[in-house]
Amino acid sequence: MIEEVVSIDLPVHERLVIKKNRLEPENVTGREKRISIVTGTHGDELDGQYVCYEIISRILQHPEKLKGIVDIYPDVNPLGLDMGSRGIPMFDLDMNRVFPGDNTGAVAEYAAAGIVDNIIGSDFCLDIHSSNIFLKEMPQLRMTEENKDRLLPYAKALNADFVWIYSSKTVLEATLAYSLNNMGVPTLVAEMGVGHRINNDYCMQLLDGIFNLMIQLDIWDDKPSEVRKPIISTEGQVSFLSAEDSGIFVSAIALMGTISVGTHIGDIIEPITGKVVQRIEAPTDGIIFSLREHPVVYKGALIARVYSGRKQEQI
Amino acid sequence: MRKEVLYSLKGLYREDFEIEGYRFGGGEKSACIVGAMRGNEMQQLYICSLLINSLKQLEAHGAITHNHEILVVPSANRYSMNVGKRFWAVDNIDINRTFPGDVHGDTTKQIAAALFEKVKGYSYGIQFASFYMPGDFIPHVRMMETGYQSASLANLFGLQYVVIRKPKPMDTATLNYNWQMNQTNAFSIYTNCTDSIDDKSARQAVSSVLRFFTRMGILKYNNHSGYIASVINEHDLLPVKTYDGGFYRRLKEPGDPVFRGDVIGEVIDPYEGFVKSQIVSQTDGIIFFAHTAPTVMGNQVVYKIIRRMHE
Numbered sequence: 001m002i003e004e005v006v007s008i009d010l011p012v013h014e015r016l017v018i019k020k021n022r023l024e025p026e027n028v029t030g031r032e033k034r035i036s037i038v039t040g041t042h043g044d045e046l047d048g049q050y051v052c053y054e055i056i057s058r059i060l061q062h063p064e065k066l067k068g069i070v071d072i073y074p075d076v077n078p079l080g081l082d083m084g085s086r087g088i089p090m091f092d093l094d095m096n097r098v099f100p101g102d103n104t105g106a107v108a109e110y111a112a113a114g115i116v117d118n119i120i121g122s123d124f125c126l127d128i129h130s131s132n133i134f135l136k137e138m139p140q141l142r143m144t145e146e147n148k149d150r151l152l153p154y155a156k157a158l159n160a161d162f163v164w165i166y167s168s169k170t171v172l173e174a175t176l177a178y179s180l181n182n183m184g185v186p187t188l189v190a191e192m193g194v195g196h197r198i199n200n201d202y203c204m205q206l207l208d209g210i211f212n213l214m215i216q217l218d219i220w221d222d223k224p225s226e227v228r229k230p231i232i233s234t235e236g237q238v239s240f241l242s243a244e245d246s247g248i249f250v251s252a253i254a255l256m257g258t259i260s261v262g263t264h265i266g267d268i269i270e271p272i273t274g275k276v277v278q279r280i281e282a283p284t285d286g287i288i289f290s291l292r293e294h295p296v297v298y299k300g301a302l303i304a305r306v307y308s309g310r311k312q313e314q315i
Numbered sequence: 316m317r318k319e320v321l322y323s324l325k326g327l328y329r330e331d332f333e334i335e336g337y338r339f340g341g342g343e344k345s346a347c348i349v350g351a352m353r354g355n356e357m358q359q360l361y362i363c364s365l366l367i368n369s370l371k372q373l374e375a376h377g378a379i380t381h382n383h384e385i386l387v388v389p390s391a392n393r394y395s396m397n398v399g400k401r402f403w404a405v406d407n408i409d410i411n412r413t414f415p416g417d418v419h420g421d422t423t424k425q426i427a428a429a430l431f432e433k434v435k436g437y438s439y440g441i442q443f444a445s446f447y448m449p450g451d452f453i454p455h456v457r458m459m460e461t462g463y464q465s466a467s468l469a470n471l472f473g474l475q476y477v478v479i480r481k482p483k484p485m486d487t488a489t490l491n492y493n494w495q496m497n498q499t500n501a502f503s504i505y506t507n508c509t510d511s512i513d514d515k516s517a518r519q520a521v522s523s524v525l526r527f528f529t530r531m532g533i534l535k536y537n538n539h540s541g542y543i544a545s546v547i548n549e550h551d552l553l554p555v556k557t558y559d560g561g562f563y564r565r566l567k568e569p570g571d572p573v574f575r576g577d578v579i580g581e582v583i584d585p586y587e588g589f590v591k592s593q594i595v596s597q598t599d600g601i602i603f604f605a606h607t608a609p610t611v612m613g614n615q616v617v618y619k620i621i622r623r624m625h626e
């Protein structure tokens with residue numbers, strides 16, 4: 001059933017409505033496990049759209065397999081998605097910087113509080129992101145160090161290639177995931193692909209993971225499926241390769257994934273002088289899991305993240 | 316006065332991005348002032364220009380006390396100011412949400428880290444700031460409640476109000492918060508506008524800073540004593556929200572007294588012109604913040620009222 005989670009009157013005869021679709025078994029006992037899938041916090045990230053569609057469509061094809069409650073929030077920033085804008089358009093405000101929100105605060109904080117209130121009570125929440133328009137990401141799950149014991153079992157069920165455990169120092173406390181974890185709802189962030197695009201393969205991979213997790217949580221009745229054994233970032237080291245100067249980045253590799261030391265990743269060039277400002281090579285054998293997509297770079301811009309450690313398993 | 320480039324970033328085709336600083340006096344790092352960090356902070360930039368102009372003259376007349384250094388950074392974001400964007404022009408990141416920064420981090424984190432390195436270590440840090448809600452304030456000094464804040468020092472600016480804000484998660488990456496965590500007494504001064512220039516309140520802000528410097532012994536200067544500030548906690552300000560969206564008719568200005576039951580705003584249907592809803596004050600008090608824009612959304616904060624306490 002499609003419900004309105006938050007509704008805000010806009011100035012000129014329109015409402016901003018944040019919706020969810022609740023799917024539940026025919027006979028609800030009140031003891032069902034509940035999973036929430038959230039996406040669209042950033043209006044420029046679109047993979048979650050396809051993932052939400054597929055989850056709902058697969059459940060509708062086999063309603064008899066549904067044992068628990070599945071809440072799908074396909075777009076928590078509807079104005080941003082329409083305009084392809086990352087933030088909430090009128091406020092130029094990143095919605096993932098206003099959680100847990102505030103009922104008496106600005107409109108964005110009010111909306112954020114409404115979303116959090118609605119998700120509270122879930123047994124698990126997955127917040128699906130698609131990087132941004134600047135970087136593309138291999139499908140990965142992210143969590144903070146302090147939550148890893150609680151969240152790793154979920155992460156291992158989700159068919160990801162990579163689990164990135166952040167140090168707690170760099171955590172952004174105003175994100176949805178941080179707020180929900182703090183309020184007792186185990187929440188993972190999925191990152192994949194690149195802004196303004198949908199990567200079908202990545203979506204399918206995550207979908208298999210979501211259904212596998214739903215089987216484990218007793219929400220979906222099916223035989224368990226084989227999932228990838230993710231590489232955990234803490235088993236090795238993550239190197240950040242950044243622009244040492246401003247210029248235009250031209251990539252030299254077609255695909256992310258396994259890479260060997262010295263591989264030419266790309267160049268930062270200065271078109272007006274015809275010179276290479278910086279040649280970027282893989283610092284170690286490993287896996288390149290983030291790669292610059294948007295060519296214009298200023299000093300400090302992230303070009304790639306390379307993980308060194310256990311090799312990726314061939315599937 | 317010594318002008319110096321505090322940070323420089325090579326531009327691709329634009330001229331290099333630079334953060335310029337103006338130093339006055341010398342010796343102990345006494346006070347640092349940061350102006351526009353967002354591209355629309357025109358009033359904040361204007362205040363700094365007036366302040367630099369005043370300090371230049373005061374310094375020439377020997378009014379800066381021996382062994383006191385003042386650093387003024389009028390803008391930390393000229394790239395955005397020149398293209399009419401609030402945030403960093405390349406990737407739309409708010410520099411005032413990236414402190415203390417990271418020298419190895421992304422571009423905006425490097426900018427914040429470089430700036431923080433130059434502005435830290437001062438006894439007093441003053442930022443001319445803008446609020447994340449569009450509107451006008453009674454000019455005031457704002458401090459974060461970090462455990463290091465000192466409302467009695469904030470009082471010395473002689474503005475009418477000192478507001479103590481309990482930091483929300485989104486505040487922890489601001490300059491003000493990080494200054495305080497780094498043992499600088501940090502104050503944010505809010506005047507009554509951002510995108511436009513209000514000369515009167517800009518001059519009031521400059522006077523308040525010069526008054527503060529005089530009282531802290533940094534300047535030898537004669538200025539009138541200003542107000543004895545009322546200290547208020549931000550959560551004691553009563554937010555007044557709209558019910559619905561439409562044209563907004565603001566009926567009160569910052570500083571106006573209001574009484575319980577007063578109609579203080581109206582929302583008008585944007586097609587048919589009738590009054591959709593009236594906004595009624597739920598308390599006796601003084602308007603502290605008032606929304607400015609032709610329209611409003613539903614559930615939008617249009618006023619914040621300082622409640623009058625009855626004896």
Ligand SMILES: [Zn+2]
Nearest residue numbers: 042045129130
């Ligand atoms: Zn995102």
